Amino acid sequence: MNALDLKLQTKKENLITIYTTAGYPNLLDTPIILKQLQNNKVDIIEVGIPYSDPLADGPTIQATSEKALANGMKLNVLFEQLKSVKDEIHTPIVLMGYYNQLLKYGPEEFLKQCQEAGVSGLILPDMPFQIYLDQHKALFEKYDQKVVFLITPQTSAERVKEINDATSGFIYVVSNSATTGATEANYNEEFLTSLKDLGLTKPYQIGFGISTKTDVEKAWSYANGAIIGSAFLRAISDTSNIKESVDQFINTIK
Numbered sequence: 582m583n584a585l586d587l588k589l590q591t592k593k594e595n596l597i598t599i600y601t602t603a604g605y606p607n608l609l610d611t612p613i614i615l616k617q618l619q620n621n622k623v624d625i626i627e628v629g630i631p632y633s634d635p636l637a638d639g640p641t642i643q644a645t646s647e648k649a650l651a652n653g654m655k656l657n658v659l660f661e662q663l664k665s666v667k668d669e670i671h672t673p674i675v676l677m678g679y680y681n682q683l684l685k686y687g688p689e690e691f692l693k694q695c696q697e698a699g700v701s702g703l704i705l706p707d708m709p710f711q712i713y714l715d716q717h718k719a720l721f722e723k724y725d726q727k728v729v730f731l732i733t734p735q736t737s738a739e740r741v742k743e744i745n746d747a748t749s750g751f752i753y754v755v756s757n758s759a760t761t762g763a764t765e766a767n768y769n770e771e772f773l774t775s776l777k778d779l780g781l782t783k784p785y786q787i788g789f790g791i792s793t794k795t796d797v798e799k800a801w802s803y804a805n806g807a808i809i810g811s812a813f814l815r816a817i818s819d820t821s822n823i824k825e826s827v828d829q830f831i832n833t834i835k
């Protein structure tokens with residue numbers, strides 16, 4: 582069974598998802614980070630594929646992306662690294678990338694590699710929703726890849742409903758900020774409160790700007806889980822002991 586499916590079926594609240602940029606801080610760190618996040622009982626790991634033009638990303642993620650690219654991270658390297666730890670990692674892994682990365686690699690080959698590397702699903706924030714339905718959905722299913730779409734305070738109620746129906750993983754609720762990486766959570770309370778009335782039937786997690794335990798608990802009060810990216814990356818950016826830094830960060834938010 583798909584690891585993400587299994588997780589979402591067995592744990593319905595207080596989920597923690599950690600985002601990490603592949604190949605950061607050093608090319609070979611990602612497998613170590615995955616194992617350490619798993620040791621710390623993180624529920625879901627979002628692995629970002631570094632990209633030269635990360636539109637939705639704030640300064641922290643952009644800087645990690647640039648460093649990772651300079652380190653030599655690319656899709657084939659990432660797939661090999663993931664394959665090398667596939668038997669040890671049971672924590673669901675969701676790849677986050679941009680639509681063009683899937684297109685350039687070739688959608689079918691990309692999805693096939695994801696499955697072979699033990700990946701459970703994909704977040705491609707700029708993949709057009711209708712194009713997914715018309716052109717890619719069948720291939721996602723063929724290779725057992727769940728799809729995660731984002732909703733923001735600007736998403737219309739009608740589109741939210743369509744996204745809820747099309748989502749096979751969880752729904753990514755953007756807390757408010759325009760890009761990732763804010764140092765303070767800036768929750769749009771009205772929007773987050775309204776989530777309960779939107780009739781969502783799929784699990785949903787809140788991300789963007791979450792960096793403390795208080796933020797996490799607040800996200801949990803509105804949704805099934807919290808997603809943390811930039812704060813985690815800042816915590817592992819300048820360390821001589823990556824495992825210890827992962828442990829320390831998770832301790833601060835749990």
Ligand SMILES: O=P(O)(O)OC[C@@H](O)[C@@H](O)c1c[nH]c2ccccc12
Pocket residue numbers: 600627629637638642677706760761762763788789790791808809810811812
């Ligand atoms: O960094 P933050 O503010 O903690 O937010 C998570 C976010 O970085 C991560 O989920 C992510 C990285 N790149 C993205 C692009 C779009 C949406 C989400 C993301």
